[in-house]
Amino acid sequence: FEISIDWSWLLIFFLVVSTLAAGYFPSLRHHFDVPTTWLLGVAAAILLFASVLIHELSHSLVARRFGIDVRGITLFIFGGVSQTSEEPRSASEEFWMAIVGPVTSIGLAVFFGLLEAVGIAAKWPMPAVALVGYLSTINFFLGAFNLVPGFPLDGGRVLRSIIWGATGDLGNATKWASYSGQVFGYLLMGVGFAGIVTLGSLIGGLWLMFIGWFLTGAARASYEQLVVRQALSGVPVARIMTTDVPEIPAAMSVRQFVDEHLLRHDYACYPVLVGDEVIGVVGAEEVRTVPAQMWDMTPVERIAHRIDGAYKVSADDDVWDALSKLASPDVCRLMVMEDGHLKGTLGREAVYRLLRTKMSGM
Structure with missing residues (x-):
């Protein structure tokens, strides 16, 4: 590694x-x-x-x-x-x-x-x-x-494992380990502030406050990440994928793509196909690489962003796993593939909608 x-x-x-x-x-x-x-x-x-x-x-x-x-x-x-x-x-x-x-x-x-x-x-x-x-x-x-028994430090993970083993509830164990980490973080910030006020230790005090601030935020984020993971795990991509994103033929001109698709829809990018094969994606960012006067003469295939496995998921994949791919700023949408054919696409907005629905029911 x-x-x-x-x-x-x-x-x-x-x-x-x-x-x-x-x-x-x-x-x-x-x-x-x-x-x-x-x-x-x-x-x-x-x-x-x-x-x-x-x-x-x-x-x-x-x-x-x-x-x-x-x-x-x-x-x-x-x-x-x-x-x-x-x-x-x-x-x-x-x-x-x-x-x-x-x-x-x-x-x-x-x-x-x-x-x-x-x-x-x-x-x-x-x-x-x-x-x-x-x-x-x-x-x-x-x-x-x-x-120190505060998440996300190793001691916090040890504490979580003990609570998890005793209760069988990972979510509750993470919550209490997160609370412990936040308390320790606030304690460090308090000690740092006291050191500045009483001892005049500016550098040491600021450093302790900075570490405490980081640990507090990391502890809170760790629990929130688990909540999101539990909300999205077990949901197949097929349930929330989009099937109405237009498929763009590779031979289509950039002008036609802009007039018929880019200006009419709000999708971040569109799959580009040669026959049934997805060769890349195209969106506003790719269009900006071509002068407007060249749009009529330039096929979309020439400006399409080539994709690899990072852009692809299957319909049976877990939404949580798909979200880890969507976390990359280079990935505008995921191509949902089945037997080498495009079945649909998945964008961040669909995952966020599902997450809001799940969280509102908790």
Whole structure:
């Protein structure tokens, strides 16, 4: 699977390096010179994010052990996240997938702590001892922080698995784990604000408030996502697909397409066909690539956006799975295919209508 780095990771990387080089390592009173503290800062930041990657790899490996496909791992400003194709199917799977991350981080803390002890006994250079000492401490705090029982932290997932296992109700378990995560987020924001007011710790206080704000929003969004998933799961695409979107022959001129279809309907895009085969889609965005004076001479086939599997679903597919494809900004509509033939199309508006109907009945 793919390991990617979000741009926000670079921001936190430079922040960690500067904080360690200008604050942490000089505070150890080992009288390191400035170049040494900055080298230690860079090395510690790289190894910290390597530790975060190992933490996320442990989640991914356990997920694969349970037969759950892992699309990739993304490192970002708050650490990392493993992107799985589906949620755990049982409380026990949820528990083991969640708990392995903190256990791995605490295991790394023990490993680096032993290295520190060996380094002190063997009289390693003090910069090396300071480096492994920092890695031991930060991995312990990483593991402990992730054990906080608030969604979406690992500890929140552990809490959800326990409630889920005890009650058999995933929705209720997610709701309470989400509430716990929101309470912890608000608590962090309160502590950060108090630190600014009472201690004058502007940077530290703002950072805690920022983390608390992120956790609160993520906890709320996690529960809302489950509600949406439960509302859409089990509904086949065939129930809400549209069959009245005009099919555009590839040989039709852009002028005819604009006059007869684009100006008369509100669809974001239209399927383009050669015979019975869908070769692409066309909409206003594609039309804008051709000067108006060329519309009469340009066939739609020339400007059609070619599609792949990301644009296609079957009539029996789940609406929730279809929504994951529609989430891509590149996908204007999904082509509902059966035995290689176009049976209809599915747009976001149809999914939103179904969701509003389902939610109003809850």
